[in-house]
Amino acid sequence: MGASQSSSRSETDEQVFPNETPIGFSRDVVNQLSDKLDSSETSPERQSSLDAQIRSRIQSEIDALKEQEEQVRREIELALEKENLDREKGVSEDGSERIPSSLELMGDLEEIRGKVDRYQSRRDLTDFPEVKSAGEAVVSCYRANQATPLDCWREVAQFKDSVARVEQQHFKTLQ
DSSP, X not given: OHHHHHHHHHXXXXXXXXXXXXXXXXXXXXXXXXHHHHOOOOOHHHHHHXXXXXXXXXXXXXXXXXXXXXXXXXXXXXHHHHHHHHHHHHHHHHSSSOOOOHHHHHHHHHHHHHHHHHHHHHHOGGGOHHHHHHHHHHHHHHHHTSSOGGGGHHHHHHHHHHHHHHHHHHHHHHO
């Protein structure tokens, strides 16, 4: 009952109006429409929409590549960490090379400190007063003659001579 009424109504709702007057367009309108059809340019709105779609695709690809890169980096780090752990286990299990304990490292550190102290004591110039005084003379001369440091050639020569004498004495003790 309801279906028959709606179907008959849809057929009767359609009305056609015949064109009694001729429609005419100016030549400018026709040319403009034909130019738009021939032209491959897109409207600014359409172009901005296309640009936005392209940008979003590029950004999604970049994000996917970054994610893949991060995953590869994590896998490489894990593989390197596993390799290092395996290498440490292999070396310590073989017994050929072992990891030193903290007590051994502290002993090595004390030994190195002793060597540094001995080196520093050798550098002390109190045993060589002539070298120390000649070096101080060179420094004071350079400070006094900052504009003309070449005037200190006598002090430099005396310093060189004193160092040469100390070296000669040292070499004689080694023989």
